[in-house]
Amino acid sequence: MSGLFLSFEGIDGAGKSTHIEALAAALRARGRTVVLTREPGGTPVAEQLRALALNEAMDPLTEALLMFAARRDHLLQVIEPALARGEVVLCDRFTDATFAYQGGGRGFDIAVLETLERWVQSVPALPAGRLRQPDLTVWFDLPPAVAAQRLSGARVPDKFEAQPQAFFERVAAAYARRAQQDPGRFLRVQADQPREEVWTELESGLRSRGILT
Numbered sequence: 001m002s003g004l005f006l007s008f009e010g011i012d013g014a015g016k017s018t019h020i021e022a023l024a025a026a027l028r029a030r031g032r033t034v035v036l037t038r039e040p041g042g043t044p045v046a047e048q049l050r051a052l053a054l055n056e057a058m059d060p061l062t063e064a065l066l067m068f069a070a071r072r073d074h075l076l077q078v079i080e081p082a083l084a085r086g087e088v089v090l091c092d093r094f095t096d097a098t099f100a101y102q103g104g105g106r107g108f109d110i111a112v113l114e115t116l117e118r119w120v121q122s123v124p125a126l127p128a129g130r131l132r133q134p135d136l137t138v139w140f141d142l143p144p145a146v147a148a149q150r151l152s153g154a155r156v157p158d159k160f161e162a163q164p165q166a167f168f169e170r171v172a173a174a175y176a177r178r179a180q181q182d183p184g185r186f187l188r189v190q191a192d193q194p195r196e197e198v199w200t201e202l203e204s205g206l207r208s209r210g211i212l213t
């Protein structure tokens with residue numbers, strides 16, 4: 001069986017965590033081996049970089065470099081080996097999050113992010129010039145005001161979750177731009193609905209792409 005790489009994106013509180021576990025169970029029930037992982041993180045080195053990036057103040061270039069450094073380690077140590085074994089990788093966030101948070105939220109230079117993306121996502125398994133990208137990115141699209149309501153009081157906010165709503169408006173707009181640039185890779189799910197309806201929309205999108213049978 002060939003490997004499958006799915007990433008999950010959206011602003012904080014959009015509902016990713018709620019649905020990733022259920023999807024992992026659905027895929028395992030169909031006989032697939034599933035690797036559940038997340039960014040920044042997924043390896044000991046990348047988890048240390050995550051702790052820095054999510055808790056310490058730093059300039060946007062430093063933040064972007066930490067995200068991509070964590071990603072490089074995660075790709076080489078976890079994602080590429082799993083794909084080579086024919087497994088399914090479900091990754092809670094990937095590079096679109098850097099374009100959304102550092103690019104949109106922080107206003108950092110997109111051209112620099114594109115350069116880093118080319119460096120980091122060039123992997124030995126692919127011919128020169130081709131980048132490792134998710135086969136599909138599920139984008140939980142939720143208005144920032146609704147996300148803020150969901151998260152209020154629910155957990156201690158990290159550095160990003162503590163940002164004002166205007167930051168998340170920019171993040172959401174940057175996700176929309178990324179999706180527009182590569183519509184075939186994105187499955188947009190309208191996340192402002194009850195959990196069961198979000199799941200139904202996700203399931204039917206995955207069925208229509210042959211990922212769930």
Ligand SMILES: Nc1ncnc2c1ncn2[C@@H]1O[C@H](COP(=O)(O)OP(=O)(O)O)[C@@H](O)[C@H]1O
Binds near residue numbers: 010013015018191195
């Ligand atoms: N469709 C939904 N409607 C209402 N609340 C939701 C829905 N999906 C998730 N939640 C709640 O919103 C909060 C954020 O969801 P979560 O899955 O943790 O989001 P994310 O992983 O994208 O940050 C949680 O408290 C979760 O229980």
Ligand SMILES: Cc1cn([C@H]2C[C@H](O)[C@@H](COP(=O)(O)OP(=O)(O)O)O2)c(=O)[nH]c1=O
Binds near residue numbers: 013040092093098102
């Ligand atoms: C992958 C990535 C995440 N982030 C941010 C988005 C989130 O606020 C945070 C961690 O994401 P996440 O794991 O979704 O947080 P949680 O599980 O607590 O909801 O890191 C970036 O700013 N850039 C990135 O490249």
